[in-house]
Amino acid sequence: MxxxxxxxxxxxxxxxxxxxxxxxxxxxxxxxxxxxxxxxxxxxxxxxxxxxxxxxxxxxxxxxxxKQPKTYRVLVEGQPDDRALKALAEGVTLKDGPTRPAKVRRLTTSGLPERTPPLDPKRHPVTCWLELTISEGRNRQVRRMTAHVGHPTLRLVRVAIGxxxxxxxxxxxxxxxxxxxxxxxxxxxxxxxxxx
The missing domain is CATH 3.30.70.580 (Pseudouridine synthase I, catalytic domain, N-terminal subdomain)
Structure with a gap:
């Protein structure tokens, strides 16, 4: 087997x-x-x-x-508003074309262990955790999507594949x-x- x-x-x-x-x-x-x-x-x-x-x-x-869906918990810089989340959900246009619609939601906590080494809170005083599920796998896609809506990814953790x-x-x-x-x-x- x-x-x-x-x-x-x-x-x-x-x-x-x-x-x-x-x-x-x-x-x-x-x-x-x-x-x-x-x-x-x-x-x-x-x-x-x-x-x-x-x-x-x-x-x-x-x-x-x-098209195995992949789910990520993403720590982004700043506090994305509803407009940014809607853009991620509907799909954004990157250099290699538009992304497919995604599932996205804010999280109050990541439920994950601290990263080693940890992020410096002085350098990134305002952050937000998102959960993002996509059904495609372009190079560094999630990072490029969050940067496109003005919230660069600081930490990216994949929590599910299918x-x-x-x-x-x-x-x-x-x-x-x-x-x-x-x-x-x-x-x-x-x-x-x-x-x-």
Whole structure:
């Protein structure tokens, strides 16, 4: 059976296993052989990354044709008004064309652990958390969307890809799922591995 791995990628880790510039990679977090990321998450972004040993599954998850919705919690500079949120929801026109409509809402709290290193509140005294769900995956799309409406992204955490969620995974932890296996009973803890 295909194996799928849910990983909470920390800040400043590449979404690949090797790097010729000495940056942190997935190899420092997960030591399972012959698995590859389904899509990517930028070096300076955090959150859910899916990996698998099944090339067909990777394609189904990552190819834009399948339109897997991706949900992000986004800390932006300033306080977006209703007009800015409406623009994000209806779609904005970027250099590579208009974006599809998105789901967006303000959050009173992110529900996420503090980033390491944390943001400097003196440099960014006014911020707001948003939750944004998109169904496409252009390069740095969420960052470009929030900048377009005048609220640059300060922190970006992906919390869901399709039906898979980040819930219960701390930064650097991962969980294995065998697809088509019986579901885990409610209330039982996932199998996790801590960052070494």
């Amino acid at each position: 295909s194996q799928l791995y849910l990983l909470h990628k920390p800040y400043r880790v590449l979404s690949q296993f090797t790097d010729d510039q000495g940056r942190n990679t997935l190899a420092s977090l997960i030591d399972v052989p012959d698995i590859y990321p389904a899509g990517r998450l930028d070096y300076d972004s955090e959150g859910l990354l899916l990996l698998s040993d099944d090339g067909e599954l990777i394609h189904r998850i990552s190819h834009p044709r399948h 039906p898979w969620r980040l819930d219960g995974l701390a930064p650097g932890q991962w969980q294995r799922q065998t697809l088509h296996a019986p579901k885990r009973p409610r209330g039982s803890a996932p199998t996790t591995r801590r960052r070494r």
